[in-house]
Amino acid sequence: MMRATVMYGAGYVRIESVPEARIVERTDALVIVTHACICGSDLWPYRKLEHTDTGLRMGHEFIGVVEDVGADVRSVKRGDVVVAPFMWSDGTCEFCEQGLQTSCLHGGFWGGTELDGGQGEAVRVPQADGTLVALPLGRGDSLMPSLLTLSDVMGTGHHAAVVARAGAGRIVAVVGDGAVGLCGVLAARRLGAEQIILLGRHADRIALGREFGATDVVSERGEEAIERVLELTGGLGAHSVLECVGYEESTNTALRIARPGGAVGRVGVPQDAAMPAAQSTFRKNITIAGGPAPVRAYMAELLPDVMEGRIEPGRVLDRVTDLDGVPDGYRAMNEREAIKVMISF
Numbered sequence: 217m218m219r220a221t222v223m224y225g226a227g228y229v230r231i232e233s234v235p236e237a238r239i240v241e242r243t244d245a246l247v248i249v250t251h252a253c254i255c256g257s258d259l260w261p262y263r264k265l266e267h268t269d270t271g272l273r274m275g276h277e278f279i280g281v282v283e284d285v286g287a288d289v290r291s292v293k294r295g296d297v298v299v300a301p302f303m304w305s306d307g308t309c310e311f312c313e314q315g316l317q318t319s320c321l322h323g324g325f326w327g328g329t330e331l332d333g334g335q336g337e338a339v340r341v342p343q344a345d346g347t348l349v350a351l352p353l354g355r356g357d358s359l360m361p362s363l364l365t366l367s368d369v370m371g372t373g374h375h376a377a378v379v380a381r382a383g384a385g386r387i388v389a390v391v392g393d394g395a396v397g398l399c400g401v402l403a404a405r406r407l408g409a410e411q412i413i414l415l416g417r418h419a420d421r422i423a424l425g426r427e428f429g430a431t432d433v434v435s436e437r438g439e440e441a442i443e444r445v446l447e448l449t450g451g452l453g454a455h456s457v458l459e460c461v462g463y464e465e466s467t468n469t470a471l472r473i474a475r476p477g478g479a480v481g482r483v484g485v486p487q488d489a490a491m492p493a494a495q496s497t498f499r500k501n502i503t504i505a506g507g508p509a510p511v512r513a514y515m516a517e518l519l520p521d522v523m524e525g526r527i528e529p530g531r532v533l534d535r536v537t538d539l540d541g542v543p544d545g546y547r548a549m550n551e552r553e554a555i556k557v558m559i560s561f
């Protein structure tokens with residue numbers, strides 16, 4: 217047996233013994249987890265999940281050491297330190313070839329009732345060749361927090377910036393000061409944005425956002441927030457807007473602060489079936505893009521910047537715990553005591 221995080225319902229997360237992870241398919245790898253995270257998206261079930269007797273295995277961001285590989289695995293070997301993206305993918309299908317691994321025809325999500333999750337001692341990794349990326353370092357390296365963000369939040373913030381066409385000379389607005397929003401600020405600066413407006417209300421997060429490159433902060437909400445962004449942009453709005461929350465109000469704000477011809481990159485998981493601002497975005501020719509970030513595709517581009525210290529997205533991980541501290545880590549993130557929690561095994 218091994219120990220892992222299991223969620224049984226809203227507010228109910230436990231560490232318990234589960235069957236040991238093992239190789240099943242010839243394309244699998246077995247990874248012993250050394251570092252993992254609790255994600256903002258783990259908080260959706262933490263707030264809303266109906267009770268389940270079977271429980272859901274949790275965690276989709278992890279780094280570990282390869283313990284064993286199936287007979288067909290070529291790209292990683294025993295002893296390699298590897299990072300996993302938040303979905304697994306074969307790397308060879310039509311969509312993986314396009315760099316859209318989150319739509320892989322043979323891929324899927326970690327955890328749940330079928331697979332191991334990252335918040336546990338070991339993980340069976342399906343499609344290891346397409347999924348894992350070997351890291352050129354040892355397991356104790358100080359770059360681990362930043363490397364861990366390539367699993368999800370840094371790649372997701374980068375995706376929002378890319379699909380919102382952030383770049384040199386552009387005014388970027390980032391809606392949301394969680395880990396993804398802060399990484400969106402970092403990504404926008406990395407891409408050369410001229411002005412970066414962060415919409416958020418938490419003092420600690422705003423302070424980090426400024427260090428990451430935010431030039432302006434808007435802490436109002438609703439109509440007042442929209443007016444403030446217009447004031448900061450000569451009445452025109454932002455060229456590129458990153459929606460990093462997923463609520464109706466934040467989405468409405470994001471769609472309405474984009475200038476005519478601008479683009480909105482949505483990476484906050486939508487919590488509603490309908491999208492607001494249908495008419496104003498139509499009138500203004502707003503491009504609405506985004507979705508689950510293909511972070512596997514971005515690892516090659518972002519890894520050198522992390523390795524060489526040009527970006528330090530791991531600063532969003534402001535609390536570290538061991539596996540036993542994971543239930544309290546969920547509580548701390550849910551109560552906004554921590555931006556994002558790293559689990560060190």
Ligand SMILES: [Zn+2]
Binds near residue numbers: 305307310319321323
């Ligand atoms: Zn694929």
